[in-house]
Structures are given as structure tokens and as C-alpha cells.
Amino acid sequence: MSTQRDPLTGAPDRYTWDAELPAAVERTRRDGEPLTVAMIDLDHFQQFNDDHGYQAGDRFLKSVVAAWTGILRPTDLLCRYGGEEFALVLPGATTEQASAVLERMRTVTPLGQTFSSGVASWNGAETQDHLVRRSSAALEAAKRAGRARTVSADGPQPQR
Numbered sequence: 001m002s003t004q005r006d007p008l009t010g011a012p013d014r015y016t017w018d019a020e021l022p023a024a025v026e027r028t029r030r031d032g033e034p035l036t037v038a039m040i041d042l043d044h045f046q047q048f049n050d051d052h053g054y055q056a057g058d059r060f061l062k063s064v065v066a067a068w069t070g071i072l073r074p075t076d077l078l079c080r081y082g083g084e085e086f087a088l089v090l091p092g093a094t095t096e097q098a099s100a101v102l103e104r105m106r107t108v109t110p111l112g113q114t115f116s117s118g119v120a121s122w123n124g125a126e127t128q129d130h131l132v133r134r135s136s137a138a139l140e141a142a143k144r145a146g147r148a149r150t151v152s153a154d155g156p157q158p159q160r
Contacts, residue, residue, distance in 0.1 A: 006080040009065040017079040036098035038088040045084035114148035
């Protein structure tokens, strides 16, 4: 994997995501293992920047990536998708397992900050674009439901 890094956080960037997600879907198609994608958005990040300054916001983004990466498996891929939004590929994980990972990520998120997330498992036929759209729609549902929670595009939704 040729990883391009976000210069601020050091996380793989959107270009890496765009290259690696199709490969993950293809591996899943071949191996028959589950694959779940999560879209993650830090809650009220603009307010954090307004309250603490943009340099503090930058430091916070770096610390978030370090904290989250520390609990992920080597096969998982956390990318900075843009701004305060991140994308996560969890090969071999069901929606329920991915939701549990996100809850662990929630417990290590620095400074008491929260995030909203949406998860979707690949259905075996959809394009990766459709998979990401479903995960993004679940993320938007998490925000509408009050933030600081994970919503699944695939069925019952964990409550916070």
C-alpha cells in the first residue's frame, strides 16, 4: 500500500482512502469476509476552534489520530477524510464489531470531546461509492439524533 499522509495529523489521507477502499472491497469479494466502513465527524469542532484557537484545534486533531490509531488493528485503515471528518475501513468486522470499535475510540477521544459516526457493512454487490454513501447517511442520522453516537445503516442502531 502506498500511503499518502495528511500533513497535519500524519493519518493516511483521502487519496489513500480512494485507493485502498476498492482494494478492500475486492479482497472482501474474494475472501468472503465481512467489511465495514465508518464515517466519523468530530462534534462541534468549529466551536472547539472558536473557544481554543485554531492551533489548539490542530493539536487536538493530531492527538485524536494518535489516540484512535493506538487502539485499531494493523489491518484497519483510519484516514483523514477532510476537515474534522475521518473514514475508517474495518476488514473482517461486522457492523456490530465496528460499532464496538467506535465505542472504544470514543473512550480514548481526548479532552472530553465527542464524535458522531455512521457504519455500513458491504452487502456483497454494491459499489464502494454506495457503501460510503450509506455510511455517510448513517453519520448524518447520528448527528440529527443528538450527536455523540454511532448509527448503523444496516439495522438496529446502538443507543447512547
